[in-house]
Every structure is written in C-alpha cells, then in structure tokens.
Amino acid sequence: MSTTVLSEVLTSSEYVATRPVDIPRRPKRRFSWWHVVLIPIAILFLLPFVQMMLASVSPEKELVTFPPPFVPSHLTFDGYVKLFTQTDVVRWLGNTVIVSGTAILSNIVLCSLAGYGFARLKFAGRSVGFFLILATIMIPTQLLMIPTYILFATLGLLDGLGAAIVPWLATAFGIFLMRQFFLSLPAELEEAGMIDGCTRLQVFFRIVLPLARPAIATLAIFTLLGSWNDLVWPLIAINNDQAFTLQLGIANFQSTRRTQWDLLMAGNVVATLPLILFFLFAQRQFMATMTFSGIKG
Amino acid sequence: MLNARRAPVLESVTTAAPGGKPRGRESDRRGRRPWRASLTGWGFVGPATLIILGLSIFPALWAFVLSLQNWDGFSEAQFVGGANYAGLVSDDEFGKAVVNTLGFTLLFVPASVLLGLFLAVALNRSIRFIGIYRTAIFVPFVVSAASTGVLTTYLFSPQYGVVNNVLRVFGLPQQGWLEDQSQAMVVIAIMSLWGQAAFTTVIYLAALQDIPGELLEAARIDGANHWQTFWRVVWPQLSPVTIFVAIWQTIGAIQLFDLVYTTTRGGPLDATKTIVYFLYEKAFKTLQFGYGSAAAYVLFAATLLITIIVVVYSRKRNLEAF
Numbered sequence: 001m002s003t004t005v006l007s008e009v010l011t012s013s014e015y016v017a018t019r020p021v022d023i024p025r026r027p028k029r030r031f032s033w034w035h036v037v038l039i040p041i042a043i044l045f046l047l048p049f050v051q052m053m054l055a056s057v058s059p060e061k062e063l064v065t066f067p068p069p070f071v072p073s074h075l076t077f078d079g080y081v082k083l084f085t086q087t088d089v090v091r092w093l094g095n096t097v098i099v100s101g102t103a104i105l106s107n108i109v110l111c112s113l114a115g116y117g118f119a120r121l122k123f124a125g126r127s128v129g130f131f132l133i134l135a136t137i138m139i140p141t142q143l144l145m146i147p148t149y150i151l152f153a154t155l156g157l158l159d160g161l162g163a164a165i166v167p168w169l170a171t172a173f174g175i176f177l178m179r180q181f182f183l184s185l186p187a188e189l190e191e192a193g194m195i196d197g198c199t200r201l202q203v204f205f206r207i208v209l210p211l212a213r214p215a216i217a218t219l220a221i222f223t224l225l226g227s228w229n230d231l232v233w234p235l236i237a238i239n240n241d242q243a244f245t246l247q248l249g250i251a252n253f254q255s256t257r258r259t260q261w262d263l264l265m266a267g268n269v270v271a272t273l274p275l276i277l278f279f280l281f282a283q284r285q286f287m288a289t290m291t292f293s294g295i296k297g
Numbered sequence: 298m299l300n301a302r303r304a305p306v307l308e309s310v311t312t313a314a315p316g317g318k319p320r321g322r323e324s325d326r327r328g329r330r331p332w333r334a335s336l337t338g339w340g341f342v343g344p345a346t347l348i349i350l351g352l353s354i355f356p357a358l359w360a361f362v363l364s365l366q367n368w369d370g371f372s373e374a375q376f377v378g379g380a381n382y383a384g385l386v387s388d389d390e391f392g393k394a395v396v397n398t399l400g401f402t403l404l405f406v407p408a409s410v411l412l413g414l415f416l417a418v419a420l421n422r423s424i425r426f427i428g429i430y431r432t433a434i435f436v437p438f439v440v441s442a443a444s445t446g447v448l449t450t451y452l453f454s455p456q457y458g459v460v461n462n463v464l465r466v467f468g469l470p471q472q473g474w475l476e477d478q479s480q481a482m483v484v485i486a487i488m489s490l491w492g493q494a495a496f497t498t499v500i501y502l503a504a505l506q507d508i509p510g511e512l513l514e515a516a517r518i519d520g521a522n523h524w525q526t527f528w529r530v531v532w533p534q535l536s537p538v539t540i541f542v543a544i545w546q547t548i549g550a551i552q553l554f555d556l557v558y559t560t561t562r563g564g565p566l567d568a569t570k571t572i573v574y575f576l577y578e579k580a581f582k583t584l585q586f587g588y589g590s591a592a593a594y595v596l597f598a599a600t601l602l603i604t605i606i607v608v609v610y611s612r613k614r615n616l617e618a619f
Contacts (some may be wrong), residue, residue, distance in 0.1 A: 010540065015424075016345075020586075030310060031423040032422070032425075033427070034419055034422060034424055035424065038419055038426075038430045039417055041416070041419070041430070041433075041434065042430050042433035043433075044428065044435065045433045045434050045436075045491065045494075047438075048437070048448050048452060048491065049436070049437075049479065051448070051451070051452060051459055052448055052451075055451065063457065064456075064457050065457065066456060066457045066461075066462070066463055067462045067465055068457050068458075070462075076605060090391075110344050110348070111345055112344040112347060113341045113342070113344070113345065114341060114345035116341055117338055117339075117342035117598065118342055119341075121334070121337060121338040121341060122334060122338070123334050123335040123337065123338025124331070124335045124338075125335075125339075128340075129342060129581060131345050132346075132350055132354060133346060133349055133350070135354075136349055136350070136353040136354060138600075138601070139353050139354075139357050139597070140548075140552055140593075140596060140597055140600060141552075142552060142554075142573050142576055142593050142596060142597075143356075143357055143360050143590075143593040143594065143596070143597050144352065144353060144356040144357060144360065145577075145580070145593070146363060146580050146586050146589055146590050147355075147356035147357075147359040147360050147362060147363065147590075148352060148356050148592065149580075149581070150370065151356065151359075151588070153336070153370075154446050164354030166348075166352070167352055169348050170344070170345035170348040170349055170508070171349070172349050172353075174345075175345055175349070178473045196376075200337055200341075204341075225439060228441070229439075229441035229442065229443075231441065231442050231443050231555045231558070231559070232554055232555060232577075233560075235558070236577075236581055246442040247441050247442075247444075248443075250441075250443040250444060250447060251443040251446065251558065251559050253447070254446065254447060254450065254559060261451060264447050264451070265447075267446050267447075268444045268448065271441065271443070271444050272439070272440050272444050275439040275440070275441075276436060276439060276440075278439075279435070279436055279438075279439045280432065280436075283432065283435070286435070286438075286439070287435070287499055290486040290495065290496060290500075291499050291503045292439070
C-alpha cells in the first residue's frame, strides 16, 4: 500500500513535469487499433437495420429468391403502399401514441407527486407504503398476468385501449426514481417557499417540479420505451384489431402476412423509426435512463 | 411569483410570514392534528400507491390462491391444494420448458456479460468516431421484441435469408436456423444479445468511468501492462457490477417470452418453448388458470432463489477475499 502511494506521489510530480511537453500533440490523435475492432462490430450491429430499410424498398419478388440480391435491383415503395392501404397500421400507430402519451403524462404527474411525498412529507404509513412499492419491483409480470386478466375481464376493460393503458398509469420504478431525485434536492428552497406562504402543493408545482426536469426526462424515456414496446400484456388483453397497439399489429403480421416481406419490413420501419429518431435526438438522456434503471433498479 | 401573501390552504406553515403568526406555531398545530399531515402525505402518494399495489400485491396474492385451484374462468372453481404443483413436477412438457429456459440462460447470460464488458472497455476511450460506434451499439436497444422477431425471421430464413446467403458466399453449408431444433435457441440468443448488449455495456461503461484514474496510473507505474492492469486492477473493481449484471440478465433470461412468440412460437417441436411460453399457452390458450398460476409461482420462486444464492455467494467470497 505505502509503496504504491509513494510511487503515485513520485509519478504525479513526474507527470506534472512532463505535462507541458504533452500538450502540443493533443490535437492530432494517433491512430488507435481499437478502430480495427470497433468498425466490424459497429457494422454488425447496424446491419439488421440496413437490411430492414433495404427490404422495405425492395420488389416483393426479390425478397423470396435465393440467393437474394444484396442491393435491390430498383427502389419501390409498394411495401409502404400495401402497408398503409391494406392494413390498419395508422390506427395502431395512433393507439400506441395514445397509450404511450397517457402513460408518460400520468407517470410524470403521479410518480413525481408520490416520489415527493415519500421523500419529503412525514405521515403515518410512509415507510410501509414505500417498502411495499419497492417490493413490487421483485414480482415478475408473468405472475400478475393471469389475475390481472381476470380482474380486467370483470371490470370490462379487456379488448379496449384502457387495458393497455391502466397498468402503465404509475410505475414503482418511477416513484423510486423521483424519490431519489427529490432526496438529493436541498430542502431550503421549499422551506423558503413555505415561509412565503405557499401550500405544499404550490411549493411542489412552482418550485420543486421545475427543478426536476432531468429526472422527469429519465422517467419519460423509461415509460416511453416500456409502453411503446410492450408486447405480452396487450397480446393477452386485446383481441380486437381496432384496439391493437403497433407491436401487436406487427407481431400479428407474422401469421397473417407470412411471406409479404416488403410489407412486413415497411411495417417494421414505421414501428421502429420513431423510437430510433428519438434515441438519436436524446441519446444522452437515453443512456442516463439505462444506467439508472440498471444501477439503481 | 410565489403568492407570498396568499393564505395557506392545504398545510399551514406560517412562520415569520409578514404580519403572520409567531414562530413555533407549526409544530404545535402538527402535534395537535397529525391527521392533517397524514392527509397531505397520502394525498401526494395515494393515487400512485393505490394503482401499483392494486395491480401487483393484490394480483400476486390472488395468483397464489388461483394456483391452488382448478379453474377455466367459466365453471365453478375447484380447490385442489398442491395438485397443480405436483402436476408440474410430472409434466414432461413443463420439464422440457425448464430445460429449454436453462439452455437459453446458459447461452445468453455469460455471453451478454462478456460482450458488455468487452464493448464497454472498447468504447471507454476518446478516439475519433467513438460517438458513431456508441450509437451503433446502443440503438438496437430501442427496437421492440416484435420488430426484432420479424427481423430475425427475415435474416435467418433458411430459404431466402441473408445469413445463409453470406454462408453461401463463403462456401459454407446452409443452415436451418429457426427451423432447426438445435439451432433455433442459438438464433434467439444471438438476436437477444444484439438487442440487449447496450444494457450491459452502459452499466459497465458507467462502472469503468467510476474507477479512480490514480489506481490505473499506479498500476502502470508499478510496471503492469494493459492486460495485467485490466485483470488485476480493473476486473476486481468491477465485481459488484458483474454480480449485479449477471443477476439482472439471469432474471430476464428465465422470463424469455417475447422473442420466442415473435419468431418460433415455441417450435420447432417445442425446442424453444420456455417456461413463460408454457405458462402463456396453459393460461390463455387452454384456459387452465390454476395450472398456469402454479407455473408462474415456480418461476417466481426460481427468480428469488437465484438472486439469494448469488448474493449470499458473492458476500461470502468477498469476506474470504478481504
């Protein structure tokens, strides 16, 4: 231990001494061998997307010949035309937007309120309540599917958009995330607001919530990813194709449009492109969400 | 902006407000009326708590009751005790589902941990185009299981698939992929890795960036090469993250359903039928709610058991190491 500390001290002084010499060469980086590793990996990861895009603009016949041409002989939008004229994809997209939009709004309101309550307010049953909510994170969704299905059937919620929305109205992860965030805020600001005569609710909406934008962004992305891509629950709860979500529609194509690859791939592009664009646009927030849901979840 | 003079409505904290009541009043009032604080508190947390507990704790308990019954949703429910659990033990189909699920887990978890670690190390440097590399590896994470399923079926089609075409170009024999009993699960594991690599990578990346630079510097000065620095300094520092990622991926792996549903639907010849797929068929195809619930509870128990074993094991090992 002591030798490493000693060597560290020695080297840091050595480092400082040599540092000025290093600075000028900073702008021109040396070639890194990691490129040789990373370029093929990046290509492999992107290839399925390239194939998906290409197939969506290929003539249908070329997709069922072997060997398939690596690049289509000519571009055609037949797949998209068929997708939009023969299927209800627009409706499904609309349904998914409604489900995800409601889920995000509801999560932002309910989870921040609850997160704030658990972080700041003192009331009977607070610890028990929070503990129970954390405990639900351990329960796998598969355990809940059957009773929830029966419950929704009794309530008459099945086969409508409500079935897809209700389980996403509030999430335990969201409450946990918001609580952790509010705990990290200094309480003085809120106290100042209270001294100025604000009620708890006013303090929450005017002081706390505007400060919580980064946490809300994380919560919104988490909810968007989960609700947009959810498959198993809508699959069980919705059998009426007017209330299909986009994922359900795409999965259903597998059996109803088995070899119409141009249509299938066009549908896939429509289903994935919104999230991909959003990811490219807000990559930093996405990475923060993934890290948080992993490390803290 | 803050309506400084407005009279307090929900909860009154009026200390030192201009022309307000004297200090100390707040605690007096709280003491006298604790129900008021409770009302405010539950006003904030109530709606979300109600939804979450109502849709998890309550159904979880109900599922246990169901697992002790025979019920198809229409006729009278019959109490059968542990018969459903006993039935699972002797059910060959369930046995096969367990074996398939374990097979997938053994393929997927080590591969995903190693791949994540490798990609994180590769991406944890400031070289040119690093942003492009990161984006390429992370973007599959947002693609849904339904889309991945369609894509998988297309890429790995034995008749027209691109993968077989690549094999053909290199003069290698054609494969059956999803239509081959011994390869179908491998294909599903590969595509799961494609979609999930971002998750393990981002966790390892965060952990790598938390390792103090002095530690690496010290190792380098002490004469360690990159390889030694990694395995002797970095890897031990990452062990809590490795344990966490392994548990997380294992839990995810034993719950595999979506990609099976969107590719093989459990086939060929049940080769990709997983526990959750079995559960789905029993509960929602043949309406055996009780039997399905029992399978769900077995899965839940397995999840808990794995988590406990790994946590206890890692604690023990850490104790021995230090």
